[in-house]
Amino acid sequence: MTTLIADTSTVFSRELRPLLRDPFTIIFSMVQPLVFLALFTPLLPDDDGNALQWFVPGIIVMSCLFACSMTGSNLLFEIQTGSHERMLVTPLRRPALLIGRALKEIVPMFAQAALIVVVCLPFGFRFNLPGAVIGLVILAAFCIGLGALSYTLALASKNQEWLFWTVQQTLLFPLLLLAGVLLPIENGPGWLRALAAGNPLSYVVEAERSLFNGDIWTSSTLGGIIAAAAVAAIGLLVGVRAMRRSD
Amino acid sequence: MIETRGLTKHFKDVHAVDGIDLTVRAGELVALLGPNGAGKSTTLRMLTTLIPPTAGTATVAGFDVVRRQREVRLRIGYIGQGNGAGHSQRGRDELISQGRAYGMSTRDSRQRAAELIESLGLAEVADRRVSTLSGGQRRRLDIAMGLIHSPGLLFLDEPSTGLDPQNRANLQEHILALRARHETTIVLTTHYLDEADSMAERVIVIDHGRIIADDTPQRLKDTHVGDRIVLGFLHESDAAGAAAVLRTERKGTQVRLGLPNAPRRAPGILDDLRTAGYPAAEIEVIRPTLDDVFLQLTGRSLREGGVDKELVEV
Numbered sequence: 001m002t003t004l005i006a007d008t009s010t011v012f013s014r015e016l017r018p019l020l021r022d023p024f025t026i027i028f029s030m031v032q033p034l035v036f037l038a039l040f041t042p043l044l045p046d047d048d049g050n051a052l053q054w055f056v057p058g059i060i061v062m063s064c065l066f067a068c069s070m071t072g073s074n075l076l077f078e079i080q081t082g083s084h085e086r087m088l089v090t091p092l093r094r095p096a097l098l099i100g101r102a103l104k105e106i107v108p109m110f111a112q113a114a115l116i117v118v119v120c121l122p123f124g125f126r127f128n129l130p131g132a133v134i135g136l137v138i139l140a141a142f143c144i145g146l147g148a149l150s151y152t153l154a155l156a157s158k159n160q161e162w163l164f165w166t167v168q169q170t171l172l173f174p175l176l177l178l179a180g181v182l183l184p185i186e187n188g189p190g191w192l193r194a195l196a197a198g199n200p201l202s203y204v205v206e207a208e209r210s211l212f213n214g215d216i217w218t219s220s221t222l223g224g225i226i227a228a229a230a231v232a233a234i235g236l237l238v239g240v241r242a243m244r245r246s247d
Numbered sequence: 248m249i250e251t252r253g254l255t256k257h258f259k260d261v262h263a264v265d266g267i268d269l270t271v272r273a274g275e276l277v278a279l280l281g282p283n284g285a286g287k288s289t290t291l292r293m294l295t296t297l298i299p300p301t302a303g304t305a306t307v308a309g310f311d312v313v314r315r316q317r318e319v320r321l322r323i324g325y326i327g328q329g330n331g332a333g334h335s336q337r338g339r340d341e342l343i344s345q346g347r348a349y350g351m352s353t354r355d356s357r358q359r360a361a362e363l364i365e366s367l368g369l370a371e372v373a374d375r376r377v378s379t380l381s382g383g384q385r386r387r388l389d390i391a392m393g394l395i396h397s398p399g400l401l402f403l404d405e406p407s408t409g410l411d412p413q414n415r416a417n418l419q420e421h422i423l424a425l426r427a428r429h430e431t432t433i434v435l436t437t438h439y440l441d442e443a444d445s446m447a448e449r450v451i452v453i454d455h456g457r458i459i460a461d462d463t464p465q466r467l468k469d470t471h472v473g474d475r476i477v478l479g480f481l482h483e484s485d486a487a488g489a490a491a492v493l494r495t496e497r498k499g500t501q502v503r504l505g506l507p508n509a510p511r512r513a514p515g516i517l518d519d520l521r522t523a524g525y526p527a528a529e530i531e532v533i534r535p536t537l538d539d540v541f542l543q544l545t546g547r548s549l550r551e552g553g554v555d556k557e558l559v560e561v
Binding site: 090 | 296330335336340344
């Protein structure tokens with residue numbers, strides 16, 4: 001008999017295999033945020049020499065966010081060719097289909113996170129290892145939820161591919177900007193801050209920053225855990241329901 | 248193996264499947280035959296847990312398809328209309344991960360994959376990207392994927408659509424060989440008449456979401472159409488005489504007659520007519536096809552690609 005973990009590992013390793021056979025695409029996508037970091041960091045106000053300290057966790061969140069919101073895009077093609085249908089008829093647990101596919105997007109991003117951290121060390125970036133690990137686990141939970149929503153979106157737009165890209169792009173940028181990933185929200189107008197307070201990603205980003213700094217036992221960490229767990233739970237619930245309904 | 252009661256699926260206003268009662272016993276090879284849009288695939292998709300029925304019940308391999316989906320999935324194989332193997336994957340990898348999806352160990356999956364690759368003639372292409380395979384090769388790979396866990400019940404949705412005649416024949420051989428070897432119960436859908444005719448022991452004709460006939464191909468043909476002979480004569484007077492002897496209609500120099508078991512009885516008829524002084528100049532024995540059966544049952548031909556005659560005329 002299988003378990004949820006075994007099922008997830010089956011889906012995950014199936015998804016990852018073509019990438020491992022053709023690692024060039026991973027290497028290429030890893031360099032992208034480094035370019036971003038190099039061009040964007042000098043623009044940040046750096047009064048106390050803390051720009052990297054503030055910006056690096058944000059960049060890590062951003063690249064994970066981009067990656068897991070694409071979970072559904074590979075799925076779209078497999079829905080059209082028939083291999084998704086074939087997997088739905090297997091006894092694979094439905095959450096495993098969602099989690100395995102999201103993990104395939106996230107795991108390369110974690111390798112990327114490590115690369116970003118290493119590159120930033122010579123420029124004065126400092127981080128706390130246990131804090132960073134906890135931070136990445138929280139981020140993974142958030143991304144599984146978002147990946148599951150991306151999966152659901154692909155199921156909903158199986159006959160009209162443009163719908164997937166339109167919705168994905170339309171939602172991704174507000175989500176990102178309203179979480180204070182690129183620029184701080186604190187100085188924004190009240191309505192913006194109110195919107196940010198309703199954005200679960202805000203709490204995750206805030207938790208990442210304090211965790212990377214080594215502030216582990218804080219309310220930010222708790223806020224991040226709650227927000228990530230809520231998104232994961234909602235994403236999986238919605239995703240499993242969508243799979244049952246799809247026809 | 249399969250038991251449905253009033254199985255129904257409505258998509259908004261479309262009654263795709265409209266109250267199907269179906270019993271399939273272990274070891275049967277059943278073909279669901281009907282035009283495109285008749286409800287064959289929708290029926291299959293409900294039986295394989297892909298979509299829930301709007302109404303009615305279905306038990307597959309002993310378990311309810313709605314309440315016990317996992318138990319059903321563990322016991323069936325499904326080969327859909329599309330390609331089961333991901334196009335960016337390699338065939339062997341897909342077979343192994345398919346085995347693991349059914350709870351087989353990696354070692355068993357690998358061994359079983361090797362067996363299937365061998366028996367389906369995929370040795371040369373199993374380690375290439377699926378997207379580089381030909382249509383026939385991909386289809387054989389799909390079959391291998393559906394068989395990885397040696398299911399007792401196999402569903403095939405339009406298995407040979409899009410294949411050339413040679414690949415179709417090849418695929419049919421594989422399916423029949425599989426059945427002979429493992430006594431697998433097989434349910435397939437098709438709109439190819441010859442496929443249903445040559446492979447299935449039982450043909451279920453579906454139209455507008457309902458079962459309109461269910462029997463062996465031979466009995467369907469005998470019951471609904473039957474054999475016919477057409478006799479040609481040199482003179483209309485001979486034809487008229489023959490029509491009187493045979494108690495049937497004449498059309499010019501031709502006489503037509505419905506005649507069960509025609510190939511065996513035709514020589515006797517020729518003898519009788521010669522004795523009566525109306526020798527036939529030529530004879531044609533017409534055996535019905537499943538298309539004739541479908542035409543008889545619905546007034547439409549399957550060969551028209553499932554296009555409604557009524558719709559065409561409007």
